Amino acid sequence: MVDTLLASLTDGLLIGVVYGIAAMGLTLIFGVMNVINLAHGPIMALGMFGVYLLFTQFGMNPYLALIPVGFFGLILGIVIYAVAVNRVIDAPHLSSLLATFSVNMIIIGLGTALFTTTFRNVDYSSLGTLTLGPITVPLTRLVSALAALLVTGLLYLFLQRTRLGKYVRAVANNRTSAGLVGIPSTRVLAFSFGLGSALATIAGGLIAISLPFTILSGSTYELKSFVIVVLGGLGNPVGALIGGLVLGLIEGVVPVFMKTTWVPVLEYVLFVLILLVRPQGLLGAKR
Template sequence: MDLLLASLVDGFLLGFIYGIAAMGLTLIWGVMNVINLSHGPIIALGMFTTYLLFMSLGIPPYIGVLLAAVIGLILGVIIYLIAVQRVIDAPHLSSLLATFAVNMIIIGIGTAIFTTSPRNVDFRLGALTLGSITLQYTRIIAALIAILVTGGLYYFLYRTRLGKYIRAVANNRSAAELVGIPSNRVVAISFGLGTMLAAIAGALIATFLPFTILAGGTYETKSFVISVLGGLGNPVGALIGGLILGLLEGIIPAFTQTTWVPVIEFVLFVIILLVRPNGLFGAKE
């Protein structure tokens, strides 16, 4: 019972981080109807940013997260300008493959530099004991940062001019252009924000789980599942979807082997696509 509770809470905390990774994916879909297949490698780059800063310069991981965010944002804008901009109105296949090409480039270079051997940020803050359950502080802080990032994103989207522009473009790009919103720049920044969220998620995961340069792939597919669960293009849905997935990952091992988790996840994913393609909480049309 205690074990179940501990794994539930662990899953819940992890869910916030899944949530922001998926929010990145879903934001990009919502604004420009592009599924970003370079999401995973960006998550991995976030992981390596924290890792390198900490291991070689001793910079605390949470400052590393900040830097990962900046790198994620800049990289996203560059990816958009080079690879996505030209194919944004082309059939879906083009944008899927263009972002996959970026995926190959990042993974190719990343593998050459870092190899595929597992890494671990050797950083411990001890654990919090509540009654019979023990929680790693690193996980708690990571979840708190994820909540903070979510709040920040909401403030940005609903309270700032640029955020309102983004929502306007997501709603109707040509109408937004008519009222004088520089839509291309807004779309570029949205792409950057999406990849920034991915990089932050990666940076946070690195503080408490081991990883390789290829690890982003797993979190990318999880992000697909979550985005569809919450409704593609719906950021709140993504957060709730992340929590659901986190909790599922916490509960399932109590009843069966951990190896069944992905089976259940992906079967659920396909079923939701078929029965409720707009997700549980409605998608952006």
């Protein structure tokens, strides 16, 4: 029992970190511009396919492939912002929700036609497994979790230490004032959307290395990201990491005690309850 629990716990934590950076992308965008990016899932799916194609077509190491995939996410996000979001940034919520959802439909529509909906996977099991006492984990999971932590660290340094990162935080804090002191807020917004999308594609890529996927898989992870974001506080990137761990733990540990099908019930009930009781999230919202 303890062994199973330990194994589940480890599994949960490892996948939780990856969920965490996916949610970080979502929460970063919300924190900066108050937009819930409903194209988040499909962007993650594009990250999955990015890693998949670079790995299968060009034989690239899937972890190295995350770099060009992340860069692609950045550009894609900036384009999405410019085309779909900028015009509705100050409009009522419904507008930005529907604008990003229309991007979701476009990506899924084209993606389904291009890639079909058959399952793919990045077969990188050659990395082997790691055994520590009762726990055996595929090394890919461990490396993915470490990569996710690395990305988190880089993001943190970027936001705290670089001029552009400070701009992002300033715009998140108060767009009007940031504009008044000469920060090019539209460009910072576009960049932030790009950054959020880059995190999404990287998270997608990391998931693709461990789990099979289709172009539609993103929506599952998008919903998970919502749960995580709310757990950690909307707009709070550090909260997202913690929220990811919590969700990972729930997914890892709950099936030990009850049917797996109860996991989503718990997740979503928790999600709604937190929105109601503590909308600032467990750790508090942005700022």
